[in-house]
Amino acid sequence: MTARRSRHRSAAYAALALGLAGSLALTGCNSHSSKKSKKSSSSSSKSKKRKIIGGGAAAAGAGAVSRRVPDCYPSTYKVTFSQQTGPKSHVAVKFKNSTSRDCKLYNAPLLRFNNAKKPLPLLQGTPGHLDGTRITVPAHGYAYAVIPTNTAATKGIEQKSVAIDFMGISASSATHGPVTVDFAEKRLHISVGKSKVTNWSSSIHGAQLAGGVGK
Template identity: 80%
Template sequence: MTARRSRRSAVYAALALGLAGSLALTGCNSHSSKSKKSSSSSSKTKKRRIIGGGAAAAGAGAGAASRRVTDCRPSSYKVTFSQQTGPQSHVTVKFKNTTSSACRVYNAPLLRFNNAKDPLPLFQGKPSELAGTRNTVPANGYVYAVIPTNTAATKGTEQKSVTVDFMGLSASSRTYGPAVVDFAEKRLHISVGKSKVTDWFTSVHGAEVAAGVGK
């Protein structure tokens, strides 16, 4: 009986050791699987963050490109003329930016009345001598230039049309245009003689003061 009990005890001990080893292996495998899943999840999260960050950067770059200010370009409906009479008589040149984004104008408009060979002289000097002043015109905003006509010589005679060019960044070599404004077609009476035109200004009062016809 004693020998039998000893053998049974040995068998039971061996079974217990085997079961414990199996449970230990199961636990290790489970922990390893969880670690792999956690590592995989972390890797996917990092990839998502990297991809998301790249998309955000690309979006920011596209937004910056869309906000880049381009040069304004003249047309017969964007550039208008009006003449004020009296002791401070003058012609106002107005440009409207009809687009949904800002644009930029440089120096002064180049105006050739009645197909003249040369444009009207500029208050600030010859185009090649200008420093390259610029004005940013917001969407649906305006800029103004003024031609004084408060003497007989500057008022001259009534004009039939004007050809408008816009200076580019390099005032002496690059312009945008031309746009032709037909005064007869628009039923306008514009008289200009031996006068000059101011730079572009963001306010009509500023242009009038520069032309010597504003207070």
């Protein structure tokens, strides 16, 4: 009897040991699989964050490009001239931005009357890269410059035509033009002598003040 009981106990212990070993093995597999799942989930989340961040940067870059303001370009219908008489006589130069987008004007218009070799001097000096002026002309908006003609020398003689260039960011940079306005064709009487032209201004009043002919 004793030997039989001993054998039964040994068999029971062996079965119990095998059961425990199998349970531990399953637990280890499940734990390892859970860790893998967590790592995979974390990696996927990081990847999504990178995509979102990258997409945001690309969108910001595209927005910056779309907000870049182009230069304004002259044409015979965008640039007009008118002569003002009286003690504060002057020629007003008006530019119209006829597009549906803002554009930039630098410094002053370059004006060559009657095919002159050199443009009219600038009243506010020769602009450089840092001290030049720049204005943004809104869509369908205007910009103005003034040529004072309130003395006999500055009024000079009646001109037949004017070639117009638009300056770049500095005096040495490329200009946009020229275009030529024929005053006789437009039935305009514009008299300009030894005068100078102001920088562009967002208002006619500002241009007149810069030219010393403001009210």
